[in-house]
Amino acid sequence: MVGSMNVRPRLLPWFLIVPSLLLVLQGCGSLSYYTRSINGQLSLNAARQPVDKLLDDPSQPEGLRQQLTVARDVRQFAVDRLALPDNDSYRSYVDTGRDFVSWAVFAAPEFSLQVRVWCFPVFGCVPYRGYFSKAAAERFAQRVSREGFDVYVGGIPAYSTLGWFDDPLLNTMFGRSESYLAEVIFHELSHQRIYIRNDAEFNEAFAVAVEQAGTIEWLEDRAGPAALRRYEATRKRQDDFVALIAETRSELEQIYSSQQSDTRKRAAKAAAIDRLRARYRRVKATRWNGFSGYDRWFSEPINNAKLATVGVYNDLQPAFSRLLAICGGDYARFYETVERIGRLDRPQRRQALNGATRCE
Numbered sequence: 001m002v003g004s005m006n007v008r009p010r011l012l013p014w015f016l017i018v019p020s021l022l023l024v025l026q027g028c029g030s031l032s033y034y035t036r037s038i039n040g041q042l043s044l045n046a047a048r049q050p051v052d053k054l055l056d057d058p059s060q061p062e063g064l065r066q067q068l069t070v071a072r073d074v075r076q077f078a079v080d081r082l083a084l085p086d087n088d089s090y091r092s093y094v095d096t097g098r099d100f101v102s103w104a105v106f107a108a109p110e111f112s113l114q115v116r117v118w119c120f121p122v123f124g125c126v127p128y129r130g131y132f133s134k135a136a137a138e139r140f141a142q143r144v145s146r147e148g149f150d151v152y153v154g155g156i157p158a159y160s161t162l163g164w165f166d167d168p169l170l171n172t173m174f175g176r177s178e179s180y181l182a183e184v185i186f187h188e189l190s191h192q193r194i195y196i197r198n199d200a201e202f203n204e205a206f207a208v209a210v211e212q213a214g215t216i217e218w219l220e221d222r223a224g225p226a227a228l229r230r231y232e233a234t235r236k237r238q239d240d241f242v243a244l245i246a247e248t249r250s251e252l253e254q255i256y257s258s259q260q261s262d263t264r265k266r267a268a269k270a271a272a273i274d275r276l277r278a279r280y281r282r283v284k285a286t287r288w289n290g291f292s293g294y295d296r297w298f299s300e301p302i303n304n305a306k307l308a309t310v311g312v313y314n315d316l317q318p319a320f321s322r323l324l325a326i327c328g329g330d331y332a333r334f335y336e337t338v339e340r341i342g343r344l345d346r347p348q349r350r351q352a353l354n355g356a357t358r359c360e
Helices: 020-025 028-047 051-055 062-080 134-146 178-193 200-222 225-256 262-286 295-299 304-314 317-326 331-342 346-354
Strands: 092-094 102-109 118-120 124-126 129-131 149-156
Touching (some): 028 129, 051 062, 051 092, 062 178, 062 200, 102 134, 102 304, 178 200, 178 225, 200 225, 200 304, 200 331, 225 262, 225 304, 262 295, 317 331, 317 346
16 A cells, blocks of 8 residues: 655654765666666755855845744754754755655555665665655555555655765755754754664654754744743644554554454554544544644555654654753763664664663
């Protein structure tokens, strides 16, 4: 089953770009994929305009200049207060002319929440495959679906090349709230600060923890109590959303591990997803005062691939946030501790993260 493109609330995966020199390591089947990816990246590089130059240009739209001013402040805050990389990323701007910079394809078996991974040189294995073309992403999704996988295609507003290129600000990052822009910049720079091969759940949850804590600090310093309260309300809804998905994932894991026939599992799966939508409607009415920001996510097809993406970004986030608190909000010490944990093998890494009681 192929899920449609969707703006997933606050789930911002970075998009994998492999430098051209690595093409020699790939087979012919991968060559065209990497060539398209590199061409897409190079087109972005060629279109970059320095933020400072745009801000000094009175012919630029005032709205854009205001957003770039906020972005410049967020970028400097990331260096000064969050100890994130001080480089040329997010100091230039590109208007992509579209709603998303790229599209990511996620897949999972029909009766499993274990997301499929694709492996690449240098960057390792990640739980999605990215495309600069929506049509190309959907073609690949259809191919994977024919293999029997649940598939989800999501539009991506931002990504990180992990320092291979100077990542620009994009028009796709603007148009929402200032706190959203801060989250995106902090999240993507976090990937440049720490990246563990073959462990997307670790990397993404780490970046989510930094983005959340960093955005709160930025709002406290720059925006005042009202903006902070709005952000905290947004965060509470996001926590509710993650909890709803976690409950359904737990239900589905029990269904998939049972000895039922595939036909009965398929019916039970559909019923569990129906219950998820019903729980969402109750939460929306009773706790969110009718807030409709997640309506599209729930109204479009829901399958294992779509549900699994939520776990990738959120399952380990509480452990990282707790560790940051143990470090007293000292980001440099927090990063040192995360790097130490990241050097462990995967099972020990989870155990050390969840059981951490001290900071480096």
